[in-house]
Every structure is written in C-alpha cells, then in structure tokens.
Amino acid sequence: MKRLGFLVLLPLLLLSAVNCHPKRDVALRLGAERCEVWQPLLTGKKVGVLVNHTSRVQEQHLVDVLLARDIDVCKIFAPEHGFRGKNDAGAIVTDEIDPRTGIAIKSLYNKNRKPSDEDVKDLDVVVFDIQDVGVRFFTYISSMHYMMEACARNNVLFVVLDRPNPNGDYVDGPVLKSGFRSFVGMHPIPVVHGLTVGELAKMINGEGWLQGEQKCDLRVIEMEGYSHCLKYPLPVKPSPNLPNYLAVRLYPSLCLFEATTMSIGRGTNFPFQVVGGPEPHYGVFIFIPRSIKGMDSNPKYQDQTCYGEDFRMEDAEDHRFSLAPLIRFYEKSGREQSFFSRPEWFHLLIGNDLVLEQIKNGMTETEIKASWTEELAQYKQLRQHYLLYP
Numbered sequence: 001m002k003r004l005g006f007l008v009l010l011p012l013l014l015l016s017a018v019n020c021h022p023k024r025d026v027a028l029r030l031g032a033e034r035c036e037v038w039q040p041l042l043t044g045k046k047v048g049v050l051v052n053h054t055s056r057v058q059e060q061h062l063v064d065v066l067l068a069r070d071i072d073v074c075k076i077f078a079p080e081h082g083f084r085g086k087n088d089a090g091a092i093v094t095d096e097i098d099p100r101t102g103i104a105i106k107s108l109y110n111k112n113r114k115p116s117d118e119d120v121k122d123l124d125v126v127v128f129d130i131q132d133v134g135v136r137f138f139t140y141i142s143s144m145h146y147m148m149e150a151c152a153r154n155n156v157l158f159v160v161l162d163r164p165n166p167n168g169d170y171v172d173g174p175v176l177k178s179g180f181r182s183f184v185g186m187h188p189i190p191v192v193h194g195l196t197v198g199e200l201a202k203m204i205n206g207e208g209w210l211q212g213e214q215k216c217d218l219r220v221i222e223m224e225g226y227s228h229c230l231k232y233p234l235p236v237k238p239s240p241n242l243p244n245y246l247a248v249r250l251y252p253s254l255c256l257f258e259a260t261t262m263s264i265g266r267g268t269n270f271p272f273q274v275v276g277g278p279e280p281h282y283g284v285f286i287f288i289p290r291s292i293k294g295m296d297s298n299p300k301y302q303d304q305t306c307y308g309e310d311f312r313m314e315d316a317e318d319h320r321f322s323l324a325p326l327i328r329f330y331e332k333s334g335r336e337q338s339f340f341s342r343p344e345w346f347h348l349l350i351g352n353d354l355v356l357e358q359i360k361n362g363m364t365e366t367e368i369k370a371s372w373t374e375e376l377a378q379y380k381q382l383r384q385h386y387l388l389y390p
Contacts, residue, residue: 028230031161031198031221032057032129035069038221041159042071045124050077050108050147052140053084054131054163054236062129062161063101073103074123079130079143080109081239108143113183115150125157126150131238132197134167135252136176137184137349138238144197145186145204152216160220162198162388164232166248170194172321173252174372175379176351185351190372190379192252192321195386198222203386220388227390231317240295246316247272253322259346260339262329263306267292267299275325276308277301282332285310323355323365330359 031038032055047066049055055062066073076083082093083105093109106119120126126147130140144160151158173191187200187209195203198220204210205218233245242248247270254264254272262282265274267289276282278301287306289299309325333339340346340356347353358368 027225028164029224030057030163031223032062032065032163034221034224035065038127038159038161039069039071041157041219042066042125042127043069045072045157046074046122047071048075048077048120048123048126049073050079050126050128050130050143051083052079052081052130054234054238055129056236062127063098063103066127067101073101075119076103076105077115077119077126077143077147078105078107078109080139082107082109108146109139113143114146117150117154120147120150120156121154123154123156125159127159127161128197128201129161129163130197131163131234131236132165133238133242133248133251134165134192134194134196135255136173136187136189136191136193136351137255138251139183140238141197141200142183142186144201145210148201148204148216148218149210149214152210152214155217157217157219158201160198160201160218162196162220162223162226164223164226164230165194165196165228166232166234166245167192167252168194168196168228168230168232170320171376171380171383172369173376174351174355175375180348180351180353182348184348188379190376191351193379194228194383196223196226196388199383199386199388202388203382206386207382222388228387233316241266241271243269243271244273246312246314246319249316249319250311253319253325256323256326256346256349257329259342259349260326260329261333261341262308262339263287263289263300265289266296267302270310270312271295273312274308274310275329276306277329277333278304278306280307282306282329283308323359323368327359327365335360 051062057065078093093107095107096105098105128144132140148158171194175190176185176188205215237243251272257264262275262277265271268287285308289301291297330339346356
C-alpha cells in the first residue's frame with residue numbers, strides 16, 4: 001500500500017448538538033444537522049426519504065427528527081442492506097411497514113432497483129441522507145442515481161443532506177468505461193472518486209448522466225466545517241461488513257478480491273481487513289469464516305481454515321487504492337488461471353477488461369497505474385467544477 005507521508009492528519013472533529021441556531025460555534029456540522037436550511041424546503045410538503053441505518057442526527061434517526069418537526073414523511077425508500085442495515089450484502093430487501101412509525105418502506109434493492117413513477121408521483125420532495133464511503137462500486141450512489149431519475153421525470157425536488165467522504169482525501173483507479181456500466185458502476189468516474197454524495201449528485205446532474213440527459217431539481221444541503229482532508233471515522237458502520245475506519249479505507253483495494261478465490265474475511269469479526277485462502281502457502285495468519293447473521297450467512301470457505309495476511313495492525317491513513325495485494329496473492333497462487341474465479345465480475349468492479357489482462361501479463365502496479373494516468377487527470381479537472389469543500 002502507498003504511504004500517505006504527505007498527509008497532515010487533522011484531529012477528529014466533534015459532531016454538533018442538534019438545534020437550529022445558525023450562530024452556534026461548531027467544527028463540523030452535517031447537512032442533516034442544518035435544520036434551519038432544510039426545514040423550509042420540507043414544511044407543508046409530502047416527503048419521501050431515501051435513508052438507512054446511517055441516517056443519524058446525533059442519537060436520533062433522521063425520520064424521527066423529521067416527524068418531530070411535523071414534516072409529513074409519506075414514504076421510506078430502502079437501499080441495499082435495508083432500512084435498518086441488517087441485510088446481508090446482495091440479499092433481497094423486501095417492502096414492509098416500519099413498525100415504529102407505521103410508514104411504508106419501499107425497497108430499492110429487489111428485482112427492480114429503480115423507483116417507479118408510481119412510487120414518487122404523489123411526493124413533493126425526496127430527501128437523500130445516507131453515509132457513503134466514496135467508492136464507485138458501493139451501491140448507495142447507484143440508488144441515489146435512480147432516485148434522481150425518478151424525481152426528474154416527475155418534477156419532484158431532490159434534496160441531498162451531505163455527509164463526509166471517509167475516502168475523500170484522494171482520487172485513484174481507472175475511470176469506468178461505457179461498456180462496463182452496471183449497478184456497481186454507473187458513472188464514468190474512477191474507483192475512488194473523491195466526492196461527497198452531494199458533490200457527486202451535482203456532477204451527475206451537471207454532466208447529463210441521468211437517462212435522456214434529464215436534469216432533476218437538485219438542492220444540496222452542504223456541511224459546515226468540512227474539508228476533503230478531514231479524517232472521519234464513521235460513527236455508524238455504513239454496511240454490515242465495513243465495521244470500522246480501517247475496513248472502509250481498505251475497501252477500495254480489497255473488494256476486488258470478491259472476484260477471486262480468496263476470502264476477505266466475510267464471516268469473521270474483521271471483514272475487509274484480512275485476505276486468505278484454504279492453502280497454507282497464502283500466509284501465516286489463520287482465520288475461519290463462520291455464518292454470521294446480518295453480516296454473511298454463507299461466507300466463502302465457511303468453517304474452513306484459511307491462511308493469509310492480517311492488515312489490522314496497519315494505520316488506516318496509510319491506505320489508498322492499491323492493486324499490490326491483489327497482484328501479490330495472484331503470484332502466491334502460482335498465477336493459477338482459476339484465481340480470478342469471476343472475471344466478468346472483476347471487469348465490472350474495476351470498470352474495464354484491460355486491468356485483468358495487465359495483471360495476467362505480469363505488469364507491475366506502477367505500470368498498470370500509468371495506463372490510466374491521462375484519464376484520471378481529465379477526471380480530476382472535471383471534479384474541480386463540482387467541489388463544494390476545500
């Protein structure tokens with residue numbers, strides 16, 4: 001992994017108390033906390049919310065905050081992992097009624113991942129408030145895209161309550177090629193895009209990436225006191241298998257192993273922090289994946305001893321997107337043809353069909369990264385137009 005020797009670490013800033021006093025002395029104030037800004041947009045309107053378990057305003061869920069302020073929340077839309085964030089990765093999320101509030105929950109992670117016109121046509125506003133991790137194949141931003149399209153078709157205001165990007169201090173990886181668009185990669189952006197969800201929504205809208213180059217009526221409620229170099233360990237894990245800051249920082253690199261014969265620790269208490277397989281030559285660290293409800297009920301190599309490497313003693317800030325672990329384990333495998341057990345999935349994750357061939361041809365990480373230097377430079381110029389924060 002490349003070292004962030006130049007990165008100046010900022011102290012973790014405390015979240016502010018929830019009230020609407022605009023002159024409060026705060027270090028970091030999330031979009032959801034700026035109720036004096038979003039309340040006028042929602043009062044007296046029929047409101048839908050695209051939210052999950054990360055949609056917290058201090059100790060309260062955003063839905064509870066809205067209801068306490070007499071906002072008419074008519075419908076909840078749930079992304080991958082569900083409204084409460086308890087579903088396994090890839091598990092179907094079903095429609096239901098929230099037992100606490102009695103509000104209907106509409107799944108956006110089932111056989112149809114796009115909200116229909118029927119789902120939104122009776123709404124005035126849809127609010128998006130989900131903690132993202134700044135990686136192209138993390139699917140919350142795909143759900144945001146489809147909701148933006150539905151709002152554009154039906155003249156519904158789309159409001160993003162912005163949150164920090166824990167991988168927002170850099171940009172890296174190949175830019176997605178058009179032939180590899182999928183739910184794990186919908187936009188021509190690199191693996192690590194360096195944008196908050198609010199900035200990305202502005203880019204999607206501004207670049208005409210919605211179907212038919214539509215534009216939705218977009219309003220981003222910006223954070224106060226945020227910069228892209230801010231270290232931001234997430235107060236709530238963004239998905240069941242990203243339990244801590246280190247896992248979030250390793251996720252861009254280690255998720256690529258999902259297309260190989262290797263385990264990345266699903267079925268343990270430290271997913272996305274280890275890599276290994278059932279053969280001893282993969283390393284001296286030993287772990288045994290088990291079925292864990294709400295994380296992974298059927299993990300790869302369940303109940304088998306795996307051997308590999310443990311990244312948990314490393315500094316999270318040292319980690320940026322890297323192909324080095326993938327290349328290293330490919331070489332440990334003896335460059336077996338079967339190592340990339342799901343090559344088409346790898347193409348979708350990385351965003352092209354070139355990188356896999358480059359690895360198989362023995363190219364180094366430096367050589368591979370050099371092949372996407374120009375497209376990454378072009379993206380960085382585009383990114384500058386949509387940044388809301390230094």
